[in-house]
Amino acid sequence: MIVIENLSKKHGKHQVLEDISFKVNGGELVTIVGGSGAGKTTLIHTLIGAEKIDSGNIKIDNLVVNKLSPAKVQDYRRHIGIIFQDYKLLPQKTVFENVSFALEVAGYDKNFINQRTTDVLKLTGLEAKRNHFPRQLSGGERQRVAIARALVHNPELIFADEPTGNLDPENTAALARLFLKINKSGTTIILSTHNKEVVKILGERIITLQKGKLVSDTKK
Ligand SMILES: Nc1ncnc2c1ncn2[C@@H]1O[C@H](COP(=O)(O)OP(=O)(O)O)[C@@H](O)[C@H]1O
Ligand SMILES: [Mg+2]
Known part of the structure; x- marks a missing residue:
């Protein structure tokens, strides 16, 4: 189980993530949506231990990701799957x-x-x-x-940040269906997108970010 508690992060004076809390059960497929600059990439970077946070906690099973040493972060990354645009x-x-x-x-x-x-x-x-x-x-x-x-x-857990960002509509839909198939085989997926077609295909649980705040978390 993934537990994000009161996660906040600033870049300089800019509050990029503000008091974000949510939980993800094993086997879930979570789609994070929000416009450009909403904080999707930063959130995923913090979840994979690539960016530090100012406050809060990121717990993945028994691991507190934000408290890991650099060596342990490398270890953790070897156990997850990471996909970027x-x-x-x-x-x-x-x-x-x-x-x-x-x-x-x-x-x-x-x-x-x-x-x-x-x-x-x-x-x-x-x-x-x-x-x-x-x-x-x-x-x-x-x-x-x-x-x-x-x-x-x-990996039991995959993070994907706008994985269809560079693709045409046909490939985008095909890729979304591939993520669905991977999830059906038991893999937990946390994926960010601002593509409506991807949301339509994957959107069983949708977390919406707006200017760094979690404004909704809905499940079909
Ligand atoms: N390294 C950085 N330094 C300063 N500001 C940043 C940095 N990375 C991201 N930001 C700012 O944080 C906000 C969220 O960015 P990002 O997480 O990339 O959003 P998204 O992926 O939703 O488009 C944006 O306003 C962006 O300009
Ligand atoms: Mg982004």
Whole structure:
């Protein structure tokens, strides 16, 4: 369970997040919406331990994320999946290598890496592209590689910040449905978007931010 308690954060004098509180149960799919500048990215950055907070607490199961040392933050990040709007793929590596890279670094054996990578490439519809390089892929395919990469170590929790930000409407809908499928398999997802189509597809629970405040939290 994720418990956010009275989270506040300033950038200089600007109150970017103000007294945000909410809870997320294991297996939930939470969509965070709000206009540009509402604080979505900052909120997700604080939840993954990439930005400090001024007050409040971020508890993930028994972990208090805002109290972790830098080494423990790295540890925590290895247990979650993170997806951003810009894909940050390695241009010199193939799709397969981009996805399997984290498992190689972690020292898994070759058979396991092959199997697990092939499984997530299937799930994300990228099997036929496994030997392609990022430059040979469409935007939608690149973002699916980023998702496959986030999934490869089988995280229980995924954070995605505007994952469809750079995609056309068709790819946007397809990607939203992929997130739905990943969630149905049991993964908790916290995703930010300002895309109405994504909200329509995913919006079982919607948290709305406005100028750094949580103004509504609704569940279908
Ligand atoms: N590093 C920073 N320094 C100063 N202000 C920032 C910084 N990052 C974000 N902000 C400000 O915080 C507010 C929220 O930004 P952000 O979290 O990126 O919103 P969103 O993702 O909803 O568009 C904006 O007003 C933005 O200008
Ligand atoms: Mg943002």
